[in-house]
Amino acid sequence: MSDSWELYGVQVESRLFLGTSRYPSPAIMEKAIQRSGTNVVTTSLRRQSPASKGGRSIWDRISKLGCHVLPNTAGCHTAREAVTLAQMSREIFETNWIKLEVTGDEYNLQPNPYELLSATEQLLNLNFDVFAYCTDDLVVCQRLNNLGCEVIMPWGSPIGTGKGLINTFALETLRDRLPEAKLLVDAGIGLPSHAAAALELGYDGVLVNTAVATADDPVSMAMAMSRAVEAGRLAYLAGPMAPSDTAHASTPIVGTPFWKAKTRN
Amino acid sequence: MKEVARFTPRYSALEIKIAGGGLIGRMLGWHFVRQGEQVTVYEKDGAFEPTSAAHVSASMLAPQSERPESNATVWQMAMESLDLWPKWLIDLDVPYGFDGSVVVAHPGDESLLRKFETSLRRHKIGGFQCLSQNDIHELEPDLANRFRKGILLEQEGWLDNRALLKALAHNCGSIKYNSEVNPYELQADLVVDCRGMGSDDPDLRGVRGEVIRLHAPSVRLSRPVRLLHPKYRLYVAPRSEDQFVIGATQLESEFVGGVTVQSALELLTTAYSIHDGFEEAEIVELGAGLRPAYPDNTPRIYWRNGVLSVNGLYRHGFLIAPAVVNQAAEEVYKQCASF
Numbered sequence A: 001m002s003d004s005w006e007l008y009g010v011q012v013e014s015r016l017f018l019g020t021s022r023y024p025s026p027a028i029m030e031k032a033i034q035r036s037g038t039n040v041v042t043t044s045l046r047r048q049s050p051a052s053k054g055g056r057s058i059w060d061r062i063s064k065l066g067c068h069v070l071p072n073t074a075g076c077h078t079a080r081e082a083v084t085l086a087q088m089s090r091e092i093f094e095t096n097w098i099k100l101e102v103t104g105d106e107y108n109l110q111p112n113p114y115e116l117l118s119a120t121e122q123l124l125n126l127n128f129d130v131f132a133y134c135t136d137d138l139v140v141c142q143r144l145n146n147l148g149c150e151v152i153m154p155w156g157s158p159i160g161t162g163k164g165l166i167n168t169f170a171l172e173t174l175r176d177r178l179p180e181a182k183l184l185v186d187a188g189i190g191l192p193s194h195a196a197a198a199l200e201l202g203y204d205g206v207l208v209n210t211a212v213a214t215a216d217d218p219v220s221m222a223m224a225m226s227r228a229v230e231a232g233r234l235a236y237l238a239g240p241m242a243p244s245d246t247a248h249a250s251t252p253i254v255g256t257p258f259w260k261a262k263t264r265n
Numbered sequence B: 001m002k003e004v005a006r007f008t009p010r011y012s013a014l015e016i017k018i019a020g021g022g023l024i025g026r027m028l029g030w031h032f033v034r035q036g037e038q039v040t041v042y043e044k045d046g047a048f049e050p051t052s053a054a055h056v057s058a059s060m061l062a063p064q065s066e067r068p069e070s071n072a073t074v075w076q077m078a079m080e081s082l083d084l085w086p087k088w089l090i091d092l093d094v095p096y097g098f099d100g101s102v103v104v105a106h107p108g109d110e111s112l113l114r115k116f117e118t119s120l121r122r123h124k125i126g127g128f129q130c131l132s133q134n135d136i137h138e139l140e141p142d143l144a145n146r147f148r149k150g151i152l153l154e155q156e157g158w159l160d161n162r163a164l165l166k167a168l169a170h171n172c173g174s175i176k177y178n179s180e181v182n183p184y185e186l187q188a189d190l191v192v193d194c195r196g197m198g199s200d201d202p203d204l205r206g207v208r209g210e211v212i213r214l215h216a217p218s219v220r221l222s223r224p225v226r227l228l229h230p231k232y233r234l235y236v237a238p239r240s241e242d243q244f245v246i247g248a249t250q251l252e253s254e255f256v257g258g259v260t261v262q263s264a265l266e267l268l269t270t271a272y273s274i275h276d277g278f279e280e281a282e283i284v285e286l287g288a289g290l291r292p293a294y295p296d297n298t299p300r301i302y303w304r305n306g307v308l309s310v311n312g313l314y315r316h317g318f319l320i321a322p323a324v325v326n327q328a329a330e331e332v333y334k335q336c337a338s339f
Helices: A026-036 A056-063 A079-093 A113-125 A138-147 A168-177 A192-200 A218-238 B023-034 B063-069 B072-092 B107-122 B133-139 B161-171 B261-274 B276-280 B314-337
Strands: A005-007 A010-012 A016-019 A040-044 A068-072 A097-100 A129-134 A151-154 A182-186 A205-208 B015-019 B038-042 B101-105 B128-131 B150-153 B157-159 B174-176 B190-193 B205-215 B225-228 B233-238 B243-247 B282-293 B300-304 B307-311
Touching (some): A016 A218, A026 A218, A040 A056, A056 A079, A056 B205, A079 A097, A079 A113, A097 A113, A113 A129, A113 A138, A192 A218, B023 B038, B023 B307, B063 B072, B072 B157, B101 B133, B107 B128, B128 B133, B205 B314, B225 B261, B261 B276, B282 B314, B300 B314
Parallel strands (some): A016 A040, A016 A205, A040 A068, A097 A129, A129 A151, B015 B190
Antiparallel strands (some): B128 B150, B205 B282
């Protein structure tokens, strides 16, 4: 069954995005990416001296993987920095895609919503296709959506923590209130079950990096994430049953009394 | 057809030319000199302006710490090298310490210590002890005020990289400085390409590392200390005369410029968070270098157009150098014997 979807007019199959940092080696990173079946990989430029093309060697390897490259602005703290880095990224990777990250707090790397909104507006005006990394705040996500940001990526929990979806209420609200937006859970995914849970909520995809790259066996973990994403998506499409407060036997009980009043001893 | 060395068997000393006078070039030269061969090492830099990764390195010998992020081949080489280093360093009269290293995390980050311990156990790495605050006080009294828990990695150590490079320069045959050569144009019985980042091997990439040397007379640390932190994995390696090397950043970049402000802040903050005494330390040097690495971050020893290439030691240069030298020499004498 084809379940392809579109990101700013680009058709992709997989709903798993993979990051390219922190793997034991580029060889393992490449194998993990291939075995995951992902179509989109993110990469960070800021610490690689982009102005002097310092990361050319690893960028070339990433570009040859056959995936769409989604450069990010990780490490930027202001809209100005992020816009400058996005422009360098567009030149290096020849793509309008940019995963916009603007850090507001250094310890939990929480996105700064004010700078994020400002950068989003500027980048959209420069014809970038913005994938905005944000918290799960409804109003921020609505503003992003109103600006014309088609892909919104709220965190499940702070980046690198692996704590999964710590506020499913907020994530469900976003899905409910922004039905047209492409929503991906970015950051905080630590286990395949977290990824499946995001897709079960109706999220369009997830972005995973640390959980795969720092696993003892990144290639196996990438495959596990891929299968979890497929399972979660399939479950969402299948229409999950409604939870109930009372038990319902799944085997027929014809011939037995159908109701018995509770009695007190 | 398998490529072989140019040399032919002979009973007199082999004439060996080595392109590249970094760690591996000098060590191979030293090794071959000890076998009675006639060696010339060609180094592109001057004697007093070295730029090799080995010169910048903190030269930690940390196989246990590196194991979770390396692979079985590197681990085997590291363990083989740990046996060889003490004998070789005594012969070369180079300062070193093999009293283990201490891994610590600040109280708010102690979960990282548990994760590190789990990872050691998963990789079946023995030779470590979990430390209480009292244990830390006994091993490294200066650390006990800041750290409540730690791990002692008993098999780890350090060596003085610059003393080693200097000692090797005096014992690796004839070393010619300011001599950038193309190994494929050299004539000799055997030519070895140890040019590191100077090689044109398309699989090779540079991984940038930055370190800071501090002179800190009020800091007393006898072992390397590695700090686990959610964002940074940095360490402090002791040197003689109250010097310490703080290292090392790891960036997938071939930028050859100086240490950036951000990296300096990371390194210095790490040092200060480990020990107050670094506050008044003198910054002796900021250094940046490129570590040559292959895609699997594992070294390669192979023949190409009759030249033996030895390259790609990544950040494991000092950790695995003796094993790499032995393997390269074995390859050479195996080819000799096949004639």
